[in-house]
Amino acid sequence: MTPARALTAARRTLLSVVGFQLALAVALSLVDSYRRRGKKPKPFPVTPPRTVEVGEGTLTTYTFGTDLYDDMLAAIDGAKKQVLFETYIWKGDEVGEQFKTALIRAAERGVEVYCIYDGFANLVVSPRFKHFPHTLKVLRYPVWSAGWRFWDLRRYGRDHRKILVVDEEVGFVGGYNIGSAYATEWRDTHVRITGPGVWDLKRAFADFWNLNRRKRIGRSERPLLLETASVWEPRIRFARNVPRLWMFPIRSMYLEAINRATRNIWMTHAYFIPDQDFVDSLKEAAGRGVDVRLLLPLKSNHIVADWISRGYFSQLLNAGVRIFRFRDAMVHAKTSTIDGNWSTVGTANVDRLSLQGNYEINVEVIDESLATVLEEIFVRDESNSLELTSQEWEARDLHRKFTEFVLAPLRPLL
Secondary structure (H helix, E strand, O other): OOHHHHHHHHHHHHHHHHHHHHHHHHHHHHHHHHHHOOOOOOOOOOOOOEEEEEOOEEEEEEOOHHHHHHHHHHHHHOOOOEEEEEEOOEOOOHHHHHHHHHHHHHHHOOOEEEEEEEOHHHOOOOOOOOOOOOOOEEEEEOOOOOOOOOOOHHHOOOEOOOEEEEOOOEEEEEOOOEOHHHHHOEEOOEEEEEOOHHHHHHHHHHHHHHHHHHHOOOOOOOOOOOOOOOOOOOOEEEEEEEHHHOEOHHHHHHHHHHHHOOOEEEEEEOOEOOOHHHHHHHHHHHHOOOEEEEEEEOOOOOHHHHHHHHHHHHHHHHHOOEEEEEOOOEEOOEEEEEOOOEEEEEOOOEOHHHHHOOEEEEEEEEOHHHHHHHHHHHHHHHOOEEEEOHHHHHOOOHHHHHHHHHHHHHHHHO
């Protein structure tokens, strides 16, 4: 065979393999979507909002959407000067309308209202819902943000953050998007922050707005100015992924905490598709005698992500990592707590899209009281989970092993 024919054959083989992988992924998604039609998640255990003092402020933890939305709407209704609202998904349903109405009312009272939402994540939302009065300053992060710079990888990240800041007095951040299903059907985690930490959350919003404000109207759009000096709270820090600036500190934050663990590492994640270095850090921690536990969805809303994440289960289970799968509802939280002292709550999943692609934000807290709350939440969630054993995993059907093997090369894309 000539070199030219060999090259052609290699190209055809590669295209066939990739085509088969993509076709399998699409088929899995369609079958999963069909199976879910008309099905409602079952009730799941939740923990009431819990407030702890950290330094000169407080942190309140939410695990049920209705509780969170009530307090977020109350904060917007009580706003006197400014509201900064940012979300990845903003559904045009009953809950979405409640937030839109509250923001409009605030603007009509003379409050300065800024809103950011991701255009791609809301493609299926009615254009009518996405029409806002001029009293609101709204930035729709574009579906295609690279413009003519299609070669610039820094411009492909989605805005996956969820932030609310009101009057520099209270801030909210975590995994919850805005929509009716999230209010009662999904198990997620969010925190409410008061004290000096609110300033850092405001700065995170302002930096994103100012970096992307020209996408809203034009070059004449005013920047969002920060009027007061920051006060540092050493026990609360915010890690922000900013792909435009090639900044991805959240992955490093996780690895540093994992590598320092001596007692326990308890992580809850909606989508868990780590790189091998991340997996190795967890395996090494388990080898040191650390109690490493992962709590993941039994079935998430992205079936392909589920199949791909399972490719790491054998390594983790063989190393002594315990895996729990949350049943009856989608667990969408992105939280971790280590050694009864270190905790994080935020928007970043442990996958490539979050850790090396999207705009994300996590709050990192060094405090025993918050760690205690998150440990109690983890134990409560664990009571609604099924633990996966090595014997059960290795005994899975051959067609499941084949599907995992075929989809494994797609890991870098997710």
